[in-house]
Amino acid sequence: MTPAALADLVRTSAVTVLAARGLDHTVLPDTVTIERPRNPEHGDYATNLALQVAKKVGLAPRELAEALAASLAEVEGVAGAEVAGPGFLNLRLAADAQGELVRQVLAAGERYGTGDALTGREINLEFVSANPTGPVHLGGTRWAAVGDALGRVLAAQGAEVTREYYFNDAGAQIDRFVDSLIAAAKGEPAPEDGYAGTYISDIAAEIIRTEPSALSLPESERHEVFRRLGIERMFDEIKKSLHEFGTDFDVYFQEDSLHASGAVEREVEQLKESGSLYLADGAWWLRSTEHGDDKDRVVIKTDGAPAYIAGDIAYLRNKRDRGFDLCIYMLGADHHGYIARLKAAAAAIGDDPEVVEVLIGQMVNLVSEGKPVRMSKRAGTVITIEDLVEAVGVDAARYELTRYSVDSTLDVDLDLLRKHTNENPVFYVQYAHARLASLQRNATELGLSSSADADFSLLTHPREGDLIRTIGEFPTVLRRAAELREPHRVARYLETLASAYHKFYDVARVLPQGDEEATPLTYARLTLCEAARQVLANGLALLGVSAPERM
Known part of the structure; x- marks a missing residue:
């Protein structure tokens, strides 16, 4: 029985209890909260439903809890229901009811944990979008x-x-990039506000190999050649790095296309006509304070050139025209002002600001031997994706970067991530999967296999129950991770699951030894182990991290 199924069961019992007393059951929440008690001695699960609704129906919380306990005690699969404190209800499930969850995992396989909470939503998820x-x-x-x-x-x-x-191929930063490439091609130092690093010299050399006469072209033509070829090569490198990191994109959208196509100009004219822009001090301003921004924003500058937000507005319109009903932007720590700005842009084009979500990520630092790591082999003072991958590998890098809330600044301990010990969280989780895969291989050599027909009522050891209940939490963890946009919840859950499995393995022998015969308990435990392996694999896949069969 999954926590969701138990929640439905509790709600159904509550409806019956209230109806029998002629009380209004519509006060019940649509979804009953079911949690695991911190102290396992208090039961398998607990709910505060009686405390939530007792006052609304005119009953004392304990009175309602006791009535619920009596009703649930009669339900098949519930081994016990006890009232605690002012009206909490602690529940214990029968072993076979808990074991049914193992059967569900086997049946669902790679789909176990998935849900339909966001079915029908068309989401545009924009992230990385680093300048090329x-x-x-x-x-x-x-x-x-x-x-x-x-x-x-x-x-x-x-x-x-x-x-x-979002490919930022327009603006002053591109001009500085091009000037840096030209300087490198000439053998000159980078401009004062330009870009340094061996990657600049490498790209400049490639451009000269491709276009040997590039430096002798008239200034405007030379600038265009270095711009076109430089951006192309830099972006090819960015795509390659991200692909090798396991991150690919469905759409690479060029900012410059919004200007070249006239989309920015058309959007600005529409905003003028709608009154969303006003003219002051020779510039056109967005009335963004009307939508929660701290100040109105310049959209068209005094020289007639569009400000950056003009492209943002046109880009949002483009996303909405492509049919997305939710646009999530994942931006860096210095972009807090964009939250109100982008929501104001949505309101300005006549949209609900809630179609825009902005997630802000904090800084990342590398630490080795207790000291910050600041130098990069290719990019001077900027540590790159290649530097991190070279230091710890893709799996460790992805897992470590994902296991913390993006709201917090992250110090990545390179020495820890290189360790093949339980101190290293990604090793800890991957080792649990490898250990389970090894168990299945050993079982196969003995002619044994997991079975959905196993007798799960035999799984009565506390560690078995804990492992089953932890497996059962996976769908809820995934749903909450999606609702809150917090994939780190998946990583933390996997560590909890790995811990539950290691503790189970320490006390429960799974396979027969020597001349021992396999028993019904053997098959029940082997099947439980396969369910745990499946959930670990499913969770790691969601993080883009491998689930090794051997370590």
């Missing part, structure tokens, strides 16, 4: 891991997710 002026830095690498995992989690709840990279 250098390799992906650590902040972008964090988004590459978290954004990709979030996309998988949202899709696991039924959403249609489009992963999008």
Whole structure:
């Protein structure tokens, strides 16, 4: 019995109890909260339903809890129901009812844990979107891991997710990038406000090999050649790095296309006509304070050039025209102002600001031997995605970057992630999977296999019950991770599951030894282990991390 099924059971009993007393059952919440008590001695699950609704129906909480306990005690699969404190209800399930969950995991396989909470939603998920002026830095690498995992989690709840990279190929930063390439090609130092690093020299050399006469072209033509070829090569490198990191995108959207196509100009004219823009001091301003921004924003500057927000507004319109009903932006720590700004942009084009969500990610630091790591082999002072992967590998990097809330600054301990010990969280989880895979191989050599027909009522050891209940939490964890846009919940859950399995393995022998014969308990435990392995594999897949068969 899953926690969701138990919640439905409790609600059904509550309806019966209230109806028998002529009381209004419509006060019951649609979904009953079911939690695991911190102290296992208090039961398998607990609910505070009586405390939630007793006052609304005119009963004392304990009186309602006692009536619920009596009703639930008669339900098949419930071994006991006890009232605690002011009206909490502690529940114990029969072993066979708990074991039914193992059968459900086997039947669902890779689909176990998925749901339909977001079915019908069309979500545009934009992340990384680093300027094509250098390799992906650590902040972008964090988004590459978290954004990709979030996309998988949202899709696991039924959403249609489009992963999008906004290619910032317009603006002053591109001009500085081009000037840096030209300087490198000439053998000159980078401009004062330009970009340094061996990657600049490498790209400049490639451009000269492709276009030997590039430096002798008239200034405007030279600038265009270095711009076109430089951006192309830099972005190819960015795509390659992200692909090798396990992160690919469905759409690469070029900012410059919004300007070249006239989309920005058309959107600005529409905003002028609708009154969303006003003219002051020679510039056109968005009335963004009317929608929660701290100040109105310049959309068209005094020289007639569009400000950056003009492209943002046109880009949002483009996303909505493509049919997305939710647009999630994953931005860096210095972009807090964009939350109100983008919501104001949505309101300005006549949209509900709630179609926009902005997630802000904090900085990432590398630490080795207790000291910050600041130097990169290719990018000077900027640590890149390649630097991190070279140091610890893709799996460890992705897992570590995903296991923390993006609200917090993250210090990545390279020495810890290199360890093949239980101190290393990704090793701990992957080792649990490898250990389970090894168990299944050993079982096969003995002619044994997991079976949905096993007698799960034999799984009465407390560690078996704990493992089953932990497996049962996976669908709820996934749903909450999707609702809150927090894929780190999946990583933390996997560590809890791995711990539950290791503790089970320490006290419960699964396979027969020597001349022993397999018993019904053997098959029940072997099947429980296969369910645990499946859930670990499913969770790791959502994080884009491998589930090794051997370690």
